Amino acid sequence: MYNSKITGLGYYVPENVVTNNDLKEFMDTSDEWIQERTGIKERRWIDPKTDDNTSSMGAKAARIAIERAGLTKDDIDFIVFATLSPDMYFPGGGVRVQDMLEMPTIGALDVRNQCSGFIYAMSVADQFIKTGMYKNILVIGAENHSGGLEKSTRGRGVTVIFGDGAGAAILSRSEEKGKGILSSHLHSEGSHARELMLDGPATGRWVPEIIAENNPEDQSYFPYMNGQFVFKHAVVRFSEAIVEGLEANNLKKEDIDMLIPHQANLRIAQFIQKKFGLSDDKVHNNIQKYGNTTAASVIIALTEAWEMGKIKDNDLVVLAAFGSGFTWGSVVIRW
Template identity: 85%
Template sequence: MYSSKITGLGYYVPENVVTNDDLTQWMETSDEWIQERTGIKERRWIDPKTEDTTAVMGAKAARIAIERAGLTKDDIDFIIFATLSPDMYFPGGGVQIQDMLDMPTIGALDVRNQCSGFIYSLSVADQFIKTGMYKNILVIGAENHSGGLEKSTRGRGVTVIFGDGAGAAVLSRTEEKGKGILSSHLHSEGKHAKELALIGPSTNRWVPEIIEANDPEDASYFPHMNGQFVFKHAVVRFSEAIIEGLTANGLQKDDIDMLIPHQANLRIAQFIQKKFELSNDKVYNNIMRYGNTTAASIIIALTEAWEEGKIKEDDLVVLAAFGSGFTWGSVVIRW
C-alpha cells in the first residue's frame, strides 16, 4: 500500500484589495461592524479589467505548486479542481487547467463541495494514489466570489465575508511509513442545504424563468446564508471532525502541531482553538486579509503557514472544514 504526501504548494490572490471601508460605498456597514462579527479586515476581489477568472487563478497557483514539487506539467497524472464558482456552468475548471497548463490528455475531475471542497478533493486524490492508480495529482481550490455577490445593504451579511483567490497542492506517492496523509474523514447532512445556498440560477430556475421574472426584488440569484444557524452547526462539526481524525490515528489534541481550519469566520476558529486548548502558534488564520475564499481557503492558509516556516518536517498537521451542504471533514497529515 502506497501513501501520499504533499510535495508542492502554491497560491494566488488578485492584487485588488477591498477593505471594509471600501464596502461602505455599496452598503450600510462599517469596519467595526464587520470585524466584530467576522474578524475580516480586507479581502481580494478580481478586478474585471484583468485576465483573472476562477480557472486562471487556479492555473497560476498550480504552476507554483508544480515547480515547488520539483516536477513539470508532464509529470502530473490527474487533476482535481474544487470550486463553487466555475467560469462556466459547464464544463468545469479541471479541463481548463489541462488546457491552460498545456498538459497531456490526463483526466480532470471537478468537486462541488464548497467550503469542504479542498478537504474532499485531497481525500479523493489520496485514495487514487494509495491504490497505485496515479503517482502525482494536482489538487486545486479556486473561487471567484465577487462576480456573484449582492453588493448592497440587503446582501451585506454574505458579501462582506467572501473573497477571491486560488491555491494548489501536488500530492505525490511515497513509500515512507507513517508520513503524508494519515487519514481523511468526510460527512454531509443535506437537510440543511438551503441554510447556505445559491438557489438560482439552476436547472430549476433556468434562463426562461430569469427573463420572465425580471424582478429586482428577487434575491434567489444571490448566495443566501442563515448566519447564526450555520455558526452553531460549524463549531460542533469542526470539533467532531478534528476529534474523529485524532482518534482514528491514536492521537491526542496535544499532538497537534498545526491546525489549519477553513477560513469561514475568525470567531469560529477562535472557538475551536479555545476548545482544543491550542496556543496561537498552533493555529493558522488568514481570514483577516483574504476573507472566506471557500474551496481555496485551506490551501491558501496551508501554503502561507508553510512559507512562513510554521510547518516543519514530522509536524502533525490537521485540516478541517465545514460549509454549505452541509458538508464537513478533516484530513490528518504527518508532514
C-alpha cells in the first residue's frame, strides 16, 4: 500500500465582489441581518460578461495546483471533479477540465455530494493512489451558484449565503510512512434529503412539466433549505466526523493543528471550534469574504490557509464537511 499526499494546491474566485449592501438593490435585507445569521460580509459571483463557469474556474485552479506540485498536465493520471452546479446536466465538469487543460485521454469522475463533495472526492482519489492504480490525481471542487439563485426577497434565505469559486489539489503517491492522508470517513442519511435540495429540473420534475405549468410561484427550480433543521444536524455530524477521524488514528482533539471546516455558516464553525476547545489560530474560516461555495469551500479554505503559512510540515490537518443529502465526512492529514 502506498500513501497519498497533497503536493499542490490552488484556487480561483471570480473578480466580481458582491457585498451585503449590494444585495439590498434587489431584495429586502441588510448587512446586519446577513452577518448576524451567517457571518458573511461579501461573496464572489460570476460576472455574466466574463467566460467564467464551473469548469473553467476548476481549470484555472487546477493550473495553479499542477504548477505548484512541480508537475505538468501530462503527469496527471486521473481527475475527480466535485460540484452540484455543472455547466450542463450532462456531461459533467471532469471531462470539460480534461479538454480545457488539453490533457491526455485520462479518466474523469464527477462527484455529486454537494457540500461534502470535496471530502468524498479526496477519499476516492486517496483509494486510487493507495491501491497503486494512479500516481497523480487532480481533485477539484468548483461551484457556480449565482447562475441559479432566486435573487429576490422571496429567495433571500438561500441567496445571501452562496458564492462562486473553485479550488484544486494534486494528490500524489508517496512512500513516506505516517505522512499524507491518514484516513477518510464518509456518511449519509438520505431520510433528510428534502431538507436541503433543488427539486428540478430533473428527471422527476423535468423541463416540459415546469414550462407547461407556467406558474410564477413555482420555486422547485431554486435551491431550498430548512435552515434551522440543517444547522441542528450539522453541528452534531461535524463533531462526529471529526471525533471518528481522530479516534481512527489514536489522536486527541489537542493534536489538531489546523481544522478546515466546510464554510456553510460561520456560526456552525464557531460552535465546533468552541466544542473542541480550539484556538483561533487552529481553525481557518473565510466564509466572511467568499460565502458558502459548497464543494469548493474546503479546498479554497485549505489552499488559503496554506498560502498564509498557517499549515506547516508535520501538522495534523483535519478537513470536515456536512451538507445536502444529508452527507458528511472528514479527512485526517499529516502534512
